[in-house]
Each structure stands twice: as structure tokens, then as C-alpha cells.
Amino acid sequence: MIFEDVVFFIAAIGALAGAAGVVILRNPFYSVLSLVGHLFFLAVLFLLLRAQFLAAAQLIVYAGAVMVLYVFVVAYIGGAEEPIGQNVPGIRPLGVLFAACLLAELCIAVIGTGLKALDTRGAHVANGFGGPAQIGSLLLKQYLIPFEAASYLLLIAAVGALVLARKRRGFEELTEEGRPA
Amino acid sequence: MNVTWYLVLSAFIFAMGAAGVLTRRNPLVVLLCLELMLNAGNLALIAFSRMWGNADGQIFALVVMVVAACEVVVGLGIIVGIFRRRIPEDVDALSELRG
Numbered sequence: 251m252i253f254e255d256v257v258f259f260i261a262a263i264g265a266l267a268g269a270a271g272v273v274i275l276r277n278p279f280y281s282v283l284s285l286v287g288h289l290f291f292l293a294v295l296f297l298l299l300r301a302q303f304l305a306a307a308q309l310i311v312y313a314g315a316v317m318v319l320y321v322f323v324v325a326y327i328g329g330a331e332e333p334i335g336q337n338v339p340g341i342r343p344l345g346v347l348f349a350a351c352l353l354a355e356l357c358i359a360v361i362g363t364g365l366k367a368l369d370t371r372g373a374h375v376a377n378g379f380g381g382p383a384q385i386g387s388l389l390l391k392q393y394l395i396p397f398e399a400a401s402y403l404l405l406i407a408a409v410g411a412l413v414l415a416r417k418r419r420g421f422e423e424l425t426e427e428g429r430p431a
Numbered sequence: 432m433n434v435t436w437y438l439v440l441s442a443f444i445f446a447m448g449a450a451g452v453l454t455r456r457n458p459l460v461v462l463l464c465l466e467l468m469l470n471a472g473n474l475a476l477i478a479f480s481r482m483w484g485n486a487d488g489q490i491f492a493l494v495v496m497v498v499a500a501c502e503v504v505v506g507l508g509i510i511v512g513i514f515r516r517r518i519p520e521d522v523d524a525l526s527e528l529r530g
Binding site for chain 2: 269324
């Protein structure tokens with residue numbers, strides 16, 4: 251039990267540090283690397299919550315595939331640092347204030363629900379809880395339609411990305427005439 | 432750990448992501464901060480799934496992951512398109528579609 255608590259605090263601090271790094275670091279490349287660390291610690295938290303399949307999917311799909319996509323795009327567009335000046339003065343403190351209000355509201359909402367099970371370690375679960383066998387049988391029996399809809403959504407997104415990122419000859423000639431490159 | 436700890440942690444991560452979306456100007460970093468918010472939602476879903484001892488919440492989290500992957504693919508496609516047209520990568524400058 252004490253071991254679980256220690257692992258929770260280490261993973262929670264790591265996840266918060268990763269999130270802070272994403273928001274604070276000015277170089278987009280470092281932000282992406284910070285998000286990879288954040289995702290790793292989040293996968294540890296998923297493991298503590300007995301979501302083994304999701305922890306593995308988080309590491310393989312997110313930290314493995316999606317982040318590689320980000321790194322490629324940062325390398326492609328050059329990863330320029332952000333300009334420091336602001337177009338609208340005073341917008342940054344306002345944004346932070348809004349986020350703090352959101353945090354307070356979420357905490358009040360969580361603590362004020364009155365759910366008695368919130369103060370426990372959760373219900374007793376069987377040994378295979380959250381494993382690939384249980385997730386697979388749920389996906390193919392109870393949630394078959396969302397599963398198929400998700401696969402169509404991925405297909406549509408892949409085609410959409412191809413359409414967005416391909417070279418359009420006619421359009422590029424038009425812009426080169428219109429503005430000095 | 433009690434489930435409340437996980438929920439408060441997820442609220443912290445969500446608020447950090449919201450602050451990033453509101454304050455950062457690089458569209459790529461705005462997408463990264465959206466990822467933070469989606470992941471905070473995932474953490475809350477899985478914590479509730481653990482609380483009830485019911486794996487349905489993990490299925491929801493899986494669907495959120497799929498939606499996040501789609502959002503990343505389309506968003507990065509748009510960013511590459513912005514770069515190709517030599518428009519400055521600044522969300523304040525990308526105001527042509529503003530109503």
C-alpha cells in the first residue's frame with residue numbers, strides 16, 4: 251500500500267512537471283519532448299488504476315506514434331521560438347486567471363459531488379480487470395458500434411490529412427503571383 | 432490512493448492545458464495543450480472506472496484517444512498547409528476566418 255502511494259506521488263509530480271513544461275517552454279521541440287514525459291507518467295498512473303491495456307496503448311500509440319508525428323512536423327516547419335510581445339496587452343494574465351478559476355471550479359465540483367466512494371480506493375476488482383481480454387470482449391460485444399465508428403473516423407482523418415497536406419500546383423502558382431515569396 | 436487524488440490531479444492537468452491554449456501563440460503548442468486537456472479527461476474517466484469497478488469508462492477513454500489522434504492528424508495537416516502558404520505561425524495572425 252505504501253509502495254503504491256509513493257509511486258502515485260512520483261508519477262503525479264512527473265505528470266504535472268511535464269504539463270508545466272509543455273505550457274512554459276518557448277521552443278516547440280522541447281514542448282513536444284516534455285509532453286512525451288508527461289504521457290509516460292500518465293501511463294504509470296493508468297497502471298496504478300488497473301488499466302493495463304490503456305497504459306500500453308498510451309505508451310505505444312501516443313508516446314510512440316503520435317509524438318513522432320509531432321516531432322516530424324516541428325522538424326519540417328523549423329520550430330521557431332515564439333515572439334515575446336503580445337498583440338493584445340494584458341491577455342496573458344487574464345488567461346492564467348481564467349485557468350485558475352477553472353481549476354477551483356473543477357475541484358469544488360469533484361469534492362462537492364457527495365459520492366461516498368470517492369474517499370475509498372475503489373471497488374474490489376477481479377484479477378483480469380482492464381486487461382486486453384476484458385477490453386476486447388467489451389469492444390466486440392457491448393460497444394461494437396462505437397468501435398466501428400471510431401475506425402471510420404480514423405479513416406476519414408487519414409484521408410483528410412492527405413488532402414490538407416498534399417501539394418496543390420494551381421493554388422501555389424496563384425499565391426506566388428499574388429505575393430512576393 | 433483515494434480516487435479523489437486522481438480527480439484533483441486531472442483537474443490540475445486540465446487547467447494547465449486550458450492556460451496553455453489561452454496564452455500560447457504557436458498553433459503547434461496550442462495543439463499540444465489540447466492534448467493535455469484530453470489526457471486529463473482520460474485520467475478522470477479511468478479513475479471513475481476504477482471507482483465503480485466497471486471497465487466501461489476505459490472504453491470511453493479509448494474512444495477519446497481515437498478522437499485525439501484524429502484531431503492531431505487534421506491539426507498538423509492544417510499547420511503544414513499554413514507553413515506552405517508562408518503565413519506566420521501565430522494564432523493572432525490567423526484571423527482571416529474570424530466572423
